[in-house]
Amino acid sequence: MLTYLRRSFLVSGVVVAGVLPLSVGAGEYDPLEGFNRSIYAFNEKLDRYAVKPLAKSYRYITPDIAETAVSNFFDNIGDVGSLVNNLLQFKFEAAGQTAARLAFNTTFGIGGLIDFASYAGVKEHPEDFGQTLGYWGVESGPYLVLPFFGPSNVRDGVSLFVDASIDPVGDVDHVRTRNSLYGLRLLDTRSRLLQAEQIITGDKYSFVRDAYMQRREFLINDGTVEVQYDQDF
Amino acid sequence: MKKSLIALAVAGAMTAPMVAQADATLYGSLRVKMVDTDTVDMDIADNSSRIGIKGSSELFSGAKAIYQFEQAVNSEAGAWSGGRLSYIGATGDFGTAQVGRMWTPYALWTVFTTDIVDNGTSGNTGYVIGAHRTPETLAYISPDMGGFQVAAAVLTTDTDATQDDEVANNASVDVAHVAAKYAMGGFTGAVSYLGYDDDASKFGGSTYDDVTSVGLSYSMDALYLGARYENRDMVAGDDQDAWEVAGSYTMGNTKLLANYTDDDANDDEKWSVEAQQKLGKQARVFAAYVDHGDDSIGNGVELGYRVDF
Numbered sequence: 001m002l003t004y005l006r007r008s009f010l011v012s013g014v015v016v017a018g019v020l021p022l023s024v025g026a027g028e029y030d031p032l033e034g035f036n037r038s039i040y041a042f043n044e045k046l047d048r049y050a051v052k053p054l055a056k057s058y059r060y061i062t063p064d065i066a067e068t069a070v071s072n073f074f075d076n077i078g079d080v081g082s083l084v085n086n087l088l089q090f091k092f093e094a095a096g097q098t099a100a101r102l103a104f105n106t107t108f109g110i111g112g113l114i115d116f117a118s119y120a121g122v123k124e125h126p127e128d129f130g131q132t133l134g135y136w137g138v139e140s141g142p143y144l145v146l147p148f149f150g151p152s153n154v155r156d157g158v159s160l161f162v163d164a165s166i167d168p169v170g171d172v173d174h175v176r177t178r179n180s181l182y183g184l185r186l187l188d189t190r191s192r193l194l195q196a197e198q199i200i201t202g203d204k205y206s207f208v209r210d211a212y213m214q215r216r217e218f219l220i221n222d223g224t225v226e227v228q229y230d231q232d233f
Numbered sequence: 234m235k236k237s238l239i240a241l242a243v244a245g246a247m248t249a250p251m252v253a254q255a256d257a258t259l260y261g262s263l264r265v266k267m268v269d270t271d272t273v274d275m276d277i278a279d280n281s282s283r284i285g286i287k288g289s290s291e292l293f294s295g296a297k298a299i300y301q302f303e304q305a306v307n308s309e310a311g312a313w314s315g316g317r318l319s320y321i322g323a324t325g326d327f328g329t330a331q332v333g334r335m336w337t338p339y340a341l342w343t344v345f346t347t348d349i350v351d352n353g354t355s356g357n358t359g360y361v362i363g364a365h366r367t368p369e370t371l372a373y374i375s376p377d378m379g380g381f382q383v384a385a386a387v388l389t390t391d392t393d394a395t396q397d398d399e400v401a402n403n404a405s406v407d408v409a410h411v412a413a414k415y416a417m418g419g420f421t422g423a424v425s426y427l428g429y430d431d432d433a434s435k436f437g438g439s440t441y442d443d444v445t446s447v448g449l450s451y452s453m454d455a456l457y458l459g460a461r462y463e464n465r466d467m468v469a470g471d472d473q474d475a476w477e478v479a480g481s482y483t484m485g486n487t488k489l490l491a492n493y494t495d496d497d498a499n500d501d502e503k504w505s506v507e508a509q510q511k512l513g514k515q516a517r518v519f520a521a522y523v524d525h526g527d528d529s530i531g532n533g534v535e536l537g538y539r540v541d542f
Contacts, residue, residue, distance in 0.1 A: 096487070096489045099489060099508065100484075100510065103507075104518070104520055106520075107520045107536050108520065120510045120512055120518070121485070121486055121487075122486075
């Protein structure tokens with residue numbers, strides 16, 4: 001869960017952040033800034049001294065092909081949640097393609113290790129429950145930094161419980177296997193962010209916050225962003 | 234001078250085989266699947282491969298002579314695997330008349346409405362009686378008359394030995410066959426009747442008195458729905474009813490399919506869900522979950538790849 005949020009916010013949040021004027025007053029959606037900043041500082045420490053070094057070592061040790069296989073594996077597992085949430089948003093075509101992705105990647109892709117479906121041209125449609133709520137008009141609520149999980153907001157934070165209940169990794173009965181999977185997924189996600197985070201400039205906290213909030217909006221609208229580029233100039 | 238001669242020679246070499254090819258098409262479809270179910274363990278099997286030749290030529294009257302010859306291929310054995318089609322005929326504004334071994338109107342108009350998935354449960358109810366592809370058949374299919382078409386056929390089999398299972402099911406049975414089809418908009422409805430001759434019993438091969446089938450289908454944009462019903466009037470014992478529904482939804486090169494069959498000839502209902510993906514114009518894969526009920530095959534997964542040419 002942590003993994004999704006962090007991945008989604010940074011990887012393309014950064015892209016959006018570069019495009020959108022960050023003109024909205026931060027106070028409007030970050031009334032809890034004081035609280036958030038302290039949690040943020042905690043997460044940063046955790047990341048700097050534990051998660052990031054681990055991710056770097058993981059990336060250093062593991063051959064690229066194995067890293068890709070691991071990423072594919074967790075993406076395939078993530079498609080289970082995407083399938084459910086596409087259905088909940090009545091996006092039946094996207095749900096159908098996600099079902100096809102699951103069928104092909106789990107079989108031809110050897111348990112998800114190979115992203116066969118993408119080679120064959122079946123598109124990804126990642127969706128989580130926070131996006132589903134947003135799609136049906138639930139407001140995001142104030143920005144919220146969660147311990148361990150990172151940037152979120154009230155809506156998406158609550159949705160994590162639903163996402164966790166759909167997550168197939170949670171259904172693995174063997175505790176050590178399950179925890180190993182959680183750990184590996186964390187490493188996978190963090191290592192995927194190593195390059196993206198280099199773009200961050202200025203106050204990291206507000207950069208991440210703005211990127212996250214805009215990224216979520218972007219995802220909920222399926223990439224349609226209503227921006228009038230002339231209004232700020 | 235020399236150049237143009239070479240050009241002519243090249244052009245000649247190019248056109249000569251073109252002329253010869255113009256009316257004969259070599260075609261085929263090689264299909265392999267892997268089946269893993271309760272009782273079948275990772276079996277790599279053939280999935281109805283075939284290779285054939287077909288074509289047509291002009292008749293003096295302006296109609297066309299048509300022919301098709303198609304062999305089953307067992308991709309497991311890497312060998313020919315018996316005859317599928319072998320017929321000749323004539324087609325024109327009067328309709329189509331053909332004789333030989335062919336798909337019957339029963340198959341074309343009712344069985345194929347639900348025989349749409351690539352896995353082993355496909356069109357299950359349509360292959361029980363064994364009248365989908367028949368030898369020694371004489372058939373007439375009318376032209377399309379404002380969406381309406383009729384067909385009539387005689388299925389004759391004599392006592393000649395045949396190696397083919399399908400035919401053996403029907404050994405030495407004479408059958409009169411009529412069928413009608415109506416298509417309007419995305420809707421198609423068809424009825425087929427097969428009446429088995431009483432004499433058939435004297436050959437000891439008759440199971441059915443008559444078989445009536447109905448096929449309905451509806452397609453709208455990417456959605457396809459098909460349904461099929463068949464009633465088999467048995468020589469001995471109770472009538473058999475068979476139901477089958479199937480549907481598909483196409484999204485670009487991806488297709489999702491599902492089917493369900495309930496046939497008195499089988500102990501259990503069967504169903505499957507399947508995803509197909511075109512990898513190119515003439516290649517596709519499928520992945521399916523199949524449930525054969527409690528019969529010998531059980532439940533499991535089928536994966537397949539096919540290449541057409």
